Amino acid sequence: MPILKTYVAIALLAWGGAVSAADKVYIANENADTVSVIDAASFKVLTSVRVGNMPHNVQLSPDGKVVWVTNNGEPDIAAAPGHSGMKKADHAVMAKPGAVWLIDTGTDAVIAKIPVGLHPAHVVLAPDGRFAYITNGGDNSVTVIDAVARSVVATIPVGKFPHGLRFAPDGRQAYVANLKGGTVSVIDVASRKEITQIPVGKGPAQVGFTPDGLLAFVSLSEEKAVAVIDPATQKVMRKISVGTVPIQLFATPDSKTLLVANQGSRSKPGNTVSMVDLQTFKLAKTVVTGAGAHGVAVDREGGLAYITNTYADTVSVIDIKSRAVVSTVRVGKGPNGVSVSP
Template identity: 75%
Template sequence: MMTRKNNWLLTAVQMGLLAWSGATLAADKVYVANEGADTVSVLDAASFKTLASVRVGKAPHNVQVSPDGKVVWVTNNGEPAQTADASEHKEMAQGSHDAMGKPGAVWAIDTATNAVVAKVPVGMHPAHVVVSPDGRFAYITNGGDNTVSVIDTAARSLVATIPVGKFPHGLRISPDGKQAYVANLKGGTVSVIDTASQKEIAQVPAGKGPAQVGFTPDGSLVLVSLSEENAVAVIDPATRKVIRKVAVGTVPIQLYVTPDSRTLLVANQGTPKKPGKTVSLIELESFKVAKTVVTGAGAHGVVVDREGRYAYVTNMYANSVSVLDVKDRKVVKTVPVGKTPNGISITP
């Protein structure tokens, strides 16, 4: 029999959990790098409304929220005044992925205030940024000099520069934090970095135009978008070999696996003349495309929330973000953002 004291305690705990849950949901935000506007859009993940637009460096290409949700890292090409001619990067945003050949930076935004709190120089033409699961290091691909920069997130300073393959672009860190996989866009390979030694330990032949990599949360598979093959390569991380390929839409760029490791979402960007407007949903048990969802012109970046309920997709040529209901496999909202939205990240 439950006593009044125990009943009161249970109620208090339940109310506390509800309050904590509500606070967490209210705090969830989506960050979008608007490459053509030199801004980062901040969206409320619950209402899908735009909360803020943060001015950053020239041509921000990618964003990543830290594991504790306190900082957003943004790759860009430094102060706008120092990089007035972004024509080459603009071409990259439209699909050519040519390097600018100019030094870049990664900036840090405080999520509580939306203020830029750090600016760290990195290599030439920084593309993507990821943060280690423990939050200690940020890894940035430098397409212009074929390296990956490693930043100490607490000191906000460069601690290592790792040579990798030709024109590194997208990268992700394994769920256990021990390795980083890097898609070498013009090298046709995926570099494997040992995060303990901060060195490249292997290059895996993947296919034509590898643009981004993704891990299943259980760590059993590595997925690689092949932008020049209209396919996704599946790599076994144990053998570091491609075990199969799955056909998707035209010029697939970013991809993301749902938290249950069952479904892979692939954004099919297409080209400026023939924009892709879809996201392929691949069931990883069968490696079959279960659904192709129409989003917007130039579908490029994709991220899935922690519950696996919604996916957020940047539409580069439509200047918008599509909100995709993962279970129902349909777009439920389209949110206008800045010009040429590219990378996208959500509160962990």
């Protein structure tokens, strides 16, 4: 493995995309109430930060100084590590208002806790870092937080059970995948209102955009497919077949490749990432990762992708150019969301 890592580092240097030693990868471990911090240069776990109940998603601010973590409030002491034989009452936990916790990337310590809605899923920051948007699956809304004042400024009604969301590259709109509604809500950022819902298919889980803003995507967890959306017309252009229960997806910085994690189910785990050529809309490669491939994040240069394997308690590192796994990192239980230093 050290030889392979050396090869990756040399390859990155060759095309001018060396990974800075300061770069980190943050992982939300949903079944451990922790966030793992990985050094992006060595692929080693640096530390583990204890956060609230069932942290689902993480997102670094555009300036890289703060990590936002969605969770279900204060940790359940009875379910913490060391209390063997005790299980979390998941439904009871998710019936309470959730929160986002903020971690300082300089110290990797929790610096703020902000209440949001029921069962918060994903969090994203506007491109300018001014506001954070959080989906609340339990009450069909999106919470808007002023990232400077660290206070809630709006709550936006959206579709049924909103899950993943992302901003368009120009920051003017946010797309929200309504998992149980079969739609993608389009939010106008200026007015903080839903302006339309795009019918997309069954089980929309996460959305994404190409950095050039020409294409949008949504994973359809109940269709083994990804729907491609034209942001100009806000209509589905086509669907691309991928693996079983696709969840998170992410386009590379050059807007040429889309990575889709295929989670499968606990009884029949998926363990692959579909790499889609966005010029032909064809499957270019299927990369085997670990059981329950779920989260996807790509570094700023487009050299490496990080995949959380929910059922394997690991993170797979994929070299995008060679389309191969170059490292596997053990993290906490139930790794879910993932974010990389911007």
